[in-house]
Amino acid sequence: MNELDLEETPRRLWPRLLPLAVALIIGGFLFAGLSLRPKEIPSVLIGKAVPEFNLPALPKRPKGLQSADLKGQVSLVNVFASWCVSCRVEHPLFMKLKARDLVPVHGLNYKDDGPAAMSWLARHGDPYDRVGQDLKGRVGIDWGVYGVPETFLINAEGRIVCKHIGPVMERDLEEKLLPAVKALRQGGVAKC
Amino acid sequence: MTAELGHYALVLALSVALVQATIPLLGAWRGDPGWVGLARPAALVQCFLVTVAFGALMYAYVTSDFSVLNVASNSHSAKPLLYKISGVWGNHEGSLLLWLLILVLFGAAVAAFGGNLPAPFRARVLAVQAMIAVGFLTFVLFTSNPFERLLPAPLDGNGLNPLLQDPGLAFHPPFLYLGYVGFSMAFSFAVAALIEGRVDAAWARWVRPWTLAAWCFLTLGIALGSWWAYYELGWGGWWFWDPVENASFMPWLAGTALLHSSIVVEKRDSLKNWTVLLAILTFSLSLLGTFLVRSGVLTSVHAFATDPARGVFILAFLIVVIAGSLTLYAVRAPAMKGGGIFSPVSREGGLVLNNLLLSTACATVLLGTLYPLFLDAVTGDKITVGPPFFNMTFGPLMVPVFIAMAVGPMLPWKRGDLLGAVQRLKFAIAAAVAALLLTLVLAYDGPWLAIPGIALGVWVIAAALEEAAHRLRLFRVPIAESMRRLMRSPRAAWGTTFAHAGAGMVIIGVVASSSWQVEKLQVLRQGESVAVGAYEFKFEGATPVAGPNYGAVRGTFRVSRNGAEVAVMQPESRSYQDPPMETTEAAIRTGWGGDLYAVIGDPTGDGSWSTRFYNKPMIHWIWTGALLMVFGGLFSLSDRRHRVGAPARRGRMAKTVKTAASMAGK
Numbered sequence: 001m002n003e004l005d006l007e008e009t010p011r012r013l014w015p016r017l018l019p020l021a022v023a024l025i026i027g028g029f030l031f032a033g034l035s036l037r038p039k040e041i042p043s044v045l046i047g048k049a050v051p052e053f054n055l056p057a058l059p060k061r062p063k064g065l066q067s068a069d070l071k072g073q074v075s076l077v078n079v080f081a082s083w084c085v086s087c088r089v090e091h092p093l094f095m096k097l098k099a100r101d102l103v104p105v106h107g108l109n110y111k112d113d114g115p116a117a118m119s120w121l122a123r124h125g126d127p128y129d130r131v132g133q134d135l136k137g138r139v140g141i142d143w144g145v146y147g148v149p150e151t152f153l154i155n156a157e158g159r160i161v162c163k164h165i166g167p168v169m170e171r172d173l174e175e176k177l178l179p180a181v182k183a184l185r186q187g188g189v190a191k192c
Numbered sequence: 193m194t195a196e197l198g199h200y201a202l203v204l205a206l207s208v209a210l211v212q213a214t215i216p217l218l219g220a221w222r223g224d225p226g227w228v229g230l231a232r233p234a235a236l237v238q239c240f241l242v243t244v245a246f247g248a249l250m251y252a253y254v255t256s257d258f259s260v261l262n263v264a265s266n267s268h269s270a271k272p273l274l275y276k277i278s279g280v281w282g283n284h285e286g287s288l289l290l291w292l293l294i295l296v297l298f299g300a301a302v303a304a305f306g307g308n309l310p311a312p313f314r315a316r317v318l319a320v321q322a323m324i325a326v327g328f329l330t331f332v333l334f335t336s337n338p339f340e341r342l343l344p345a346p347l348d349g350n351g352l353n354p355l356l357q358d359p360g361l362a363f364h365p366p367f368l369y370l371g372y373v374g375f376s377m378a379f380s381f382a383v384a385a386l387i388e389g390r391v392d393a394a395w396a397r398w399v400r401p402w403t404l405a406a407w408c409f410l411t412l413g414i415a416l417g418s419w420w421a422y423y424e425l426g427w428g429g430w431w432f433w434d435p436v437e438n439a440s441f442m443p444w445l446a447g448t449a450l451l452h453s454s455i456v457v458e459k460r461d462s463l464k465n466w467t468v469l470l471a472i473l474t475f476s477l478s479l480l481g482t483f484l485v486r487s488g489v490l491t492s493v494h495a496f497a498t499d500p501a502r503g504v505f506i507l508a509f510l511i512v513v514i515a516g517s518l519t520l521y522a523v524r525a526p527a528m529k530g531g532g533i534f535s536p537v538s539r540e541g542g543l544v545l546n547n548l549l550l551s552t553a554c555a556t557v558l559l560g561t562l563y564p565l566f567l568d569a570v571t572g573d574k575i576t577v578g579p580p581f582f583n584m585t586f587g588p589l590m591v592p593v594f595i596a597m598a599v600g601p602m603l604p605w606k607r608g609d610l611l612g613a614v615q616r617l618k619f620a621i622a623a624a625v626a627a628l629l630l631t632l633v634l635a636y637d638g639p640w641l642a643i644p645g646i647a648l649g650v651w652v653i654a655a656a657l658e659e660a661a662h663r664l665r666l667f668r669v670p671i672a673e674s675m676r677r678l679m680r681s682p683r684a685a686w687g688t689t690f691a692h693a694g695a696g697m698v699i700i701g702v703v704a705s706s707s708w709q710v711e712k713l714q715v716l717r718q719g720e721s722v723a724v725g726a727y728e729f730k731f732e733g734a735t736p737v738a739g740p741n742y743g744a745v746r747g748t749f750r751v752s753r754n755g756a757e758v759a760v761m762q763p764e765s766r767s768y769q770d771p772p773m774e775t776t777e778a779a780i781r782t783g784w785g786g787d788l789y790a791v792i793g794d795p796t797g798d799g800s801w802s803t804r805f806y807n808k809p810m811i812h813w814i815w816t817g818a819l820l821m822v823f824g825g826l827f828s829l830s831d832r833r834h835r836v837g838a839p840a841r842r843g844r845m846a847k848t849v850k851t852a853a854s855m856a857g858k
Contacts (some may be wrong), residue, residue, distance in 0.1 A: 016525050019469060020518035027511045029562065030483065032569040034503045085265050085350055172586070 376407020
């Protein structure tokens with residue numbers, strides 16, 4: 001071949017439709033991707049006992065949080081901080097949950113300033129039973145926290161059953177966490 | 193009040209954009225000059241309105257108006273002014289507004305300075321631009337309103353992520369967007385040409401400056417981003433093949449290909465189909481980049497706030513734009529007949545090879561970026577594709593690009609002589625062989641791949657210089673004659689020389705810094721020293737210092753080489769309050785041979801500190817090379833040819849309107 005003529009456009013339609021087809025296939029995958037949650041890496045702690053810890057209470061607030069507190073009943077542990085914007089999104093939901101008295105929620109105050117956390121709770125309401133202050137984020141590391149907020153479901157033996165990353169939305173609570181709480185209480189296996 | 197004004201301006205801008213997207217298009221089809229004429233004022237008014245909206249948001253940031261939710265979530269009264277301003281685009285809503293602002297500025301530039309475009313063609317271009325604007329305006333107004341109020345207003349804001357409080361990052365997004373959005377011009381021109389059913393040399397002459405400008409901005413934006421990562425993140429790396437980085441790199445690769453193929457359209461009236469397709473794909477990849485960053489479908493170190501509703505909206509928009517334009521392409525492509533026939537060994541052939549390789553490289557990056565998503569969707573497995581994949585696939589694809597980019601400019605159009613071109617590159621060949629031998633002697637203990645790597649970089653630079661020397665007939669005619677040639681030769685050709693030499697510098701920087709870097713992690717007590725390659729770092733102690741909105745620990749290190757002191761380096765470890773976060777400020781000392789890089793970490797509790805040092809040979813060649821590439825692009829942009837545009841087509845413009853009118857009449 002000595003000469004090239006690249007302008008010889010394909011007479012048939014289908015080769016010209018190829019870019020469109022590729023684009024649509026990628027589009028389909030992207031659409032599927034929207035409902036996937038790539039950040040929800042299955043935590044290695046699922047099924048394991050909560051790490052040993054003992055955290056002090058927030059200033060002028062009774063009840064700190066330690067591993068022993070998580071044994072004996074099903075509970076939620078919510079990792080929060082006053083500097084975390086998304087925490088404000090999920091917070092009203094925890095307030096409602098407290099009013100409904102379905103399951104105790106404990107707080108893990110992550111890398112926060114004590115007084116700031118207290119005034120944040122005063123402003124937005126305090127839905128927590130116990131709150132442990134993790135000033136340096138040491139306990140957070142043991143729990144595998146890598147973003148705030150995160151919420152853990154703990155069974156009566158003090159084992160981590162599931163982990164929710166990001167703000168808890170109405171749907172997450174009603175369709176995932178609360179059914180799991182119910183299943184655990186009835187002695188069944190919780191799936192989430 | 194200002195916030196409401198900004199919001200209102202956006203609503204008005206949407207109405208104007210809707211008119212601009214439809215009426216001029218119909219006008220061009222019907223041959224109605226009045227309707228066609230509407231495009232220009234509409235584009236200018238739209239630009240004014242979006243500017244007002246952007247100004248209103250900036251005003252809210254500068255005056256720290258925390259009754260605006262966006263300001264309260266992302267700003268803080270104690271922040272320095274520069275970061276109050278850059279905070280405007282340091283968040284989802286604001287960055288979209290910046291995207292829009294740049295889009296309408298480009299539109300207004302076509303309206304104001306595109307006087308040499310035939311009116312119906314310009315109307316079509318502006319209508320396509322307005323369609324893109326409609327998509328983004330609806331997105332901003334319905335899912336990401338930056339002017340939402342927060343009542344009662346908090347006393348102070350949440351602050352901007354301290355990592356983003358940095359001059360390098362203050363300007364990284366605007367340049368990146370100027371690049372992304374700049375490619376929308378090439379896209380609009382391509383779609384308008386498909387509607388008209390004609391692409392010719394004059395078309396390429398309009399598209400080229402826009403593509404070149406967008407390419408320069410994108411290159412600068414990517415370079416700034418990687419420079420920021422290098423000195424701010426404190427890992428000493430500068431490119432991580434992270435999905436968000438790839439999102440900006442893919443349009444760059446496609447845009448580089450477009451830049452080269454449009455030369456063929458302009459000079460030889462050939463490769464039209466492919467160039468139009470490439471223009472569509474380049475902008476599609478820019479949109480895909482926006483989608484990947486804003487939707488959170490991929491895991492990335494760039495933790496942007498994500499919201500599924502927004503993802504669905506951008507995806508829908510993406511599909512309308514890309515599928516729409518590609519369908520138009522499928523239907524109309526045969527209308528574009530090309531002229532040039534050429535032999536495989538020719539300037540055209542070289543540019544085709546460049547395009548093939550760059551597009552393949554781009555497809556490889558796309559595959560690697562989306563593969564985790566494909567796998568997750570099909571099997572549910574969660575994986576990440578990291579640097580090993582990209583180094584193994586992308587690297588080998590670029591080697592022939594670099595070998596060929598030296599030869600291509602030496603080949604004549606239509607039919608060339610490969611042997612002759614190679615003979616004309618004898619100086620470059622000698623330089624590359626010399627570099628090979630010299631590296632072999634200096635770095636005989638490997639790594640082996642680095643040796644041809646350095647030679648490749650030298651080959652590209654030397655060939656760029658030799659090609660320029662041939663242009664001047666240097667040393668073959670009297671020096672005065674060469675000087676005359678220097679003044680007369682087109683700037684675009686010099687742009688090529690600079691940009692190609694810049695690429696060679698980037699290669700050398702990448703190869704040298706990754707092959708011969710020395711890294712030391714060490715716990716040091718005051719007075720102790722550590723050897724890093726030929727350098728000795730002595731820890732003089734750490735002292736607390738206070739910044740405007742952070743507290744910090746500053747370490748002092750005396751650096752010596754063979755007993756002679758060469759530098760005092762003071763890295764910092766900063767703690768910000770709003771929001772609480774620790775950042776590292778690496779101390780970097782740039783010398784001729786490379787960078788010394790020092791980081792101070794946490795105290796270990798017994799009086800010693802964790803520290804990290806690097807010696808990175810020639811790493812600044814990466815950014816110097818990138819800047820040289822940008823300079824080459826800008827130099828080429830200043831070429832007279834780009835400014836005097838395409839008078840050749842003016843005469844035919846009346847005919848176009850008439851033909852359109854008669855076609856509509858039928």
